[in-house]
Amino acid sequence: MPPAESAARKPSTPRERARARTIEDIIRLGREHLAVHGAAALSLRAVARDLGVVSSAVYRYVENREELLTLLLVDAYNELGDAVDAAVGALPEQDFTGRFRALGTAVRRWALSEPARYGLLFGSPVPGYQAPAERTTGPGTRVIHALMAILDAAYRAGRVAAGGDPNAVVPPLAADLERIRTELGASVPDGLLARGALVWTSLFGAVSFEVFGQYGADTFAAPDELFAHHLAVLAGVAGLDPANYQPSNG
Amino acid sequence: MPPAESAARKPSTPRERARARTIEDIIRLGREHLAVHGAAALSLRAVARDLGVVSSAVYRYVENREELLTLLLVDAYNELGDAVDAAVGALPEQDFTGRFRALGTAVRRWALSEPARYGLLFGSPVPGYQAPAERTTGPGTRVIHALMAILDAAYRAGRVAAGGDPNAVVPPLAADLERIRTELGASVPDGLLARGALVWTSLFGAVSFEVFGQYGADTFAAPDELFAHHLAVLAGVAGLDPANYQPSNG
DNA sequence: CTACGTCAAGAGCACTGCTCACATTTGTTG
């Protein structure tokens, strides 16, 4: 049983340091192969070749192919989450619409720059691979948490058009939403919470269509403008003021 | 010398009939393997085994693995398109909201019943496989055509809230939309057309999240109700009357 | 110095896509 399963312990022996370095190299090489060849074509043997080692040696560091996929999954989720947090955090806290736009733009930008890794996160599941929830739910929920934080802050600030949802939330759905609300620590009402979930899936639907080429080869010559328009409409769906940020005086 | 060299003729010779039958068997077996093991794990050798023939024999009927994937892609697109057309056609032409809801429900129902084939259509692209546009764009655009037909009919009938789009459509996007409008033979204005595209991607975004398990294992205990709520909101995004269908007298 | 644990190497198994030479079946034609 290897000790120090806890994160970020100072590697005492030089052996452990070399081992940690090798694992990081494997992740780096795997990330490159993933970006080039796609998720389902990720090959441990190819990684071993690039590492300059025989194929079976990588099994000393990574249990199997699934393990490497999980490492890359967490790695990609965190990179996306970092990009989103940085983009959102660059705007003032009260600029809810701007922060929402920044979140969506950051997701799209990262997805377009890393299509294969995006596909690993949000595409069809890799056959035979089931992501271990205990290791991926944390990094995997960073974007929706950031989105809900924006919407909740806007709601608390009274900057959300709360009244206009005529769509009733039936009891079983309300029960789900109540559970999610407490988990998020949010205070938005049911209608807005459900709309937030819709905006979330819609954002990734639009990004996925673009990244996966579902639009067709030459359907949209102006994808940036299309996405900006979609973001504006989605902001309205979430009840955000489509107009620009007005710093609250006082 | 009998000419009889035209396409899609009744297969005259029994040999051609047997050949067509074998190809259909291959597609059927491939569909089953696809549904069970996923797209990237589709194996020609396994299909050959199930067909009761040696592995190399299937290459007499199917050029390679890509060819079989293309056949299965078209097959799935058409099955989805048939399901959507049937669901939409079951409602009166003037029930625009009902038809929209039927379209969305049909897409979701088919996706949930055929998750692997849905993943082939709308998930991450299979590594190294590029769908031939000349064979897949036709079947692949049936859903968006059906959706736009509903929206266009509603617009022509004056049953769409056209005025309320404050989001400007910038010129490069307007050029794209103009091209798409003529290709569809539609007459909806730019704002509604762009919103239709957003509704389209949002629909598949919501379905993909559910099919691909992006929501998390036990986040929503009432996914039907969540989707129904999403559809209602999306109908509003498309400018459709959220209220029920009122048959026009006459 | 010895013993233990870690590591790399290589062979091997079962699987994949695909190609080729060869054998067999089948339909047509002289």
Added chain:
DNA sequence: CAACAAATGTGAGCAGTGCTCTTGACGTAG
């Protein structure tokens, strides 16, 4: 009917994959 040619099936083979196992080399702890 016999002969021919096209279509079809066969099996070997190549290169690649994930993964396991045994063997030997090495560094470090006691």
